[in-house]
Amino acid sequence: MHRIQNYINGSFINPIQDNWIDNYCPANGEVYGQIPNSSKEDVENAYIAAKSAFPVWSQTTLEERSRILIKISELLEDNLQGFAEAESKDNGKPISLAISVDIPRAASNFRFFGNAITQFASESHESVGQQAVNYTLRQPIGVVGCISPWNLPLYLFTWKIAPAIAAGNCVVAKPSEVTPMTAYLLGEICNEAGLPKGVLNIVHGLGTTSGQAIVVHPDIKAISFTGGTATGIHIAKVTAPMFKKLSLELGGKNPNIIFADCDYKDMLDTTIRSSFANQGQICLCGSRIFVEASIYEMFKTDFVKKVKELKVGHPSESDTNIGALVSKPHLEKVMSYIDIAKEEKAAVLCGGNKVTVQGYENGYYLEPTVIEVSTDECRVNQEEIFGPVVTIMAFETEDNVLQMANKVKYGLSATLWTNNLKRTMRMSNQLQAGIIWVNTWMMRDLRTPFGGVKASGVGREGGFEALRFFTEAKNVCIKY
Numbered sequence: 001m002h003r004i005q006n007y008i009n010g011s012f013i014n015p016i017q018d019n020w021i022d023n024y025c026p027a028n029g030e031v032y033g034q035i036p037n038s039s040k041e042d043v044e045n046a047y048i049a050a051k052s053a054f055p056v057w058s059q060t061t062l063e064e065r066s067r068i069l070i071k072i073s074e075l076l077e078d079n080l081q082g083f084a085e086a087e088s089k090d091n092g093k094p095i096s097l098a099i100s101v102d103i104p105r106a107a108s109n110f111r112f113f114g115n116a117i118t119q120f121a122s123e124s125h126e127s128v129g130q131q132a133v134n135y136t137l138r139q140p141i142g143v144v145g146c147i148s149p150w151n152l153p154l155y156l157f158t159w160k161i162a163p164a165i166a167a168g169n170c171v172v173a174k175p176s177e178v179t180p181m182t183a184y185l186l187g188e189i190c191n192e193a194g195l196p197k198g199v200l201n202i203v204h205g206l207g208t209t210s211g212q213a214i215v216v217h218p219d220i221k222a223i224s225f226t227g228g229t230a231t232g233i234h235i236a237k238v239t240a241p242m243f244k245k246l247s248l249e250l251g252g253k254n255p256n257i258i259f260a261d262c263d264y265k266d267m268l269d270t271t272i273r274s275s276f277a278n279q280g281q282i283c284l285c286g287s288r289i290f291v292e293a294s295i296y297e298m299f300k301t302d303f304v305k306k307v308k309e310l311k312v313g314h315p316s317e318s319d320t321n322i323g324a325l326v327s328k329p330h331l332e333k334v335m336s337y338i339d340i341a342k343e344e345k346a347a348v349l350c351g352g353n354k355v356t357v358q359g360y361e362n363g364y365y366l367e368p369t370v371i372e373v374s375t376d377e378c379r380v381n382q383e384e385i386f387g388p389v390v391t392i393m394a395f396e397t398e399d400n401v402l403q404m405a406n407k408v409k410y411g412l413s414a415t416l417w418t419n420n421l422k423r424t425m426r427m428s429n430q431l432q433a434g435i436i437w438v439n440t441w442m443m444r445d446l447r448t449p450f451g452g453v454k455a456s457g458v459g460r461e462g463g464f465e466a467l468r469f470f471t472e473a474k475n476v477c478i479k480y
């Protein structure tokens with residue numbers, strides 16, 4: 001059985017206590033490898049390696065850092081197929097998605113921050129009349145922690161690591177225990193690209209042991225975390241007395257608001273994607289669909305028809321639209337919400353059942369599910385399900401839908417379908433979310449701020465926001 005190892009100080013090593021965790025393939029439910037169940041001693045070793053690498057890396061020229069990051073990006077592109085297959089096998093996502101989205105985006109993350117660091121500038125302020133000038137240094141923090149979830153494994157892992165190392169920090173990182181494989185492969189690429197030893201250290205294991213050890217480490221001064229809101233709350237609590245810098249990208253329950261004046265076909269096609277891409281396991285999925293009453297019945301008919309056409313199948317098949325959910329416990333959690341919907345007397349318009357894929361009977365497959373709700377206040381409309389399950393309901397007025405859209409604890413993204421410019425402006429101003437898409441979904445420009453409000457998190461990633469997070473501002477005031 002294939003065992004992956006921790007990547008510490010440029011080497012691949014076993015966990016000190018020789019403890020291992022089984023790694024399951026979601027497509028067939030079988031164990032196909034083992035990963036280190038790292039302890040806090042492994043995290044300490046990773047920290048020591050990062051600390052030793054910091055003095056040199058933080059003084060490495062921006063051109064050299066940029067060159068290495070871009071080399072990592074190129075090597076990821078060269079190894080696209082292998083990485084995509086590993087991601088699909090580990091996570092259950094369709095191979096087509098890993099090839100077209102996950103791995104290219106991981107490569108873009110390195111390329112983008114490799115370029116961005118050469119353009120990153122700080123401010124200066126002349127104190128007119130006082131014969132003084134202030135300039136602000138943006139210095140790397142030191143050793144930082146990056147912890148990422150399982151839904152977009154390499155995509156989100158590198159979204160943190162790339163800006164952290166571009167800014168001159170050294171990193172102790174932990175991918176999700178459920179999807180460790182591409183993070184493991186990344187270590188090899190980093191060595192090949194010439195990333196100095198210790199700049200990036202990857203520790204595998206459970207959130208509650210190795211993740212927790214990173215979070216509470218007294219000398220890891222900043223934590224960039226993407227994951228569930230409950231874990232984010234825990235991290236915020238334990239790090240508050242340590243005054244750590246925190247970036248928390250957490251859960252979402254995003255509204256997809258459809259007005260009758262939208263481009264209907266474009267909206268319908270995109271809504272299929274925004275509902276079910278990656279089995280609905282994207283924090284940005286529009287899982288609450290609100291449709292203007294005048295087109296509600298038409299939308300309901302057309303949407304359900306299209307959803308029924310989606311093919312649930314083995315992730316390696318090129319025509320699969322919906323692959324396997326990431327794990328058995330997650331499948332059970334998602335299915336429990338279908339039961340809750342029934343208890344709440346909501347109507348399951350399609351889906352709701354486990355799918356048996358021939359030859360892979362123990363895989364974690366679920367039909368894409370559409371639930372018609374009569375009130376926005378029911379649990380399926382309020383709680384993050386994070387699977388191929390959406391709710392739909394009609395609305396009458398702009399005020400009415402705005403109120404419902406904002407009446408959840410989350411505030412990550414919102415999608416708006418309308419051709420009315422004034423309405424677009426009004427609604428975009430008032431929707432409580434960090435990201436608003438109008439007549440599109442998940443269109444990304446890596447320069448833009450990315451993050452949520454309310455229980456969806458604290459801080460922003462992306463562009464210079466990420467470089468600001470991974471640096472400390474220091475003002476120098478010189479009197480002349």
Ligand code: NDP
Binds near residue numbers: 174212213412
């Ligand atoms: P979790 O919060 O369970 O886990 C995220 C990561 O944190 C994993 O690596 C996990 O390890 C680790 N972890 C768990 N407990 C601790 C702890 N006590 N200390 C330190 N690390 C810990 O989230 P999921 O992996 O289940 O991911 C799904 C969630 O992520 C959803 O809520 C989704 O909305 C959110 N998400 C948010 C995004 C955003 O940008 N806002 C983007 C993508 C997802 P382990 O896997 O071993 O438990």
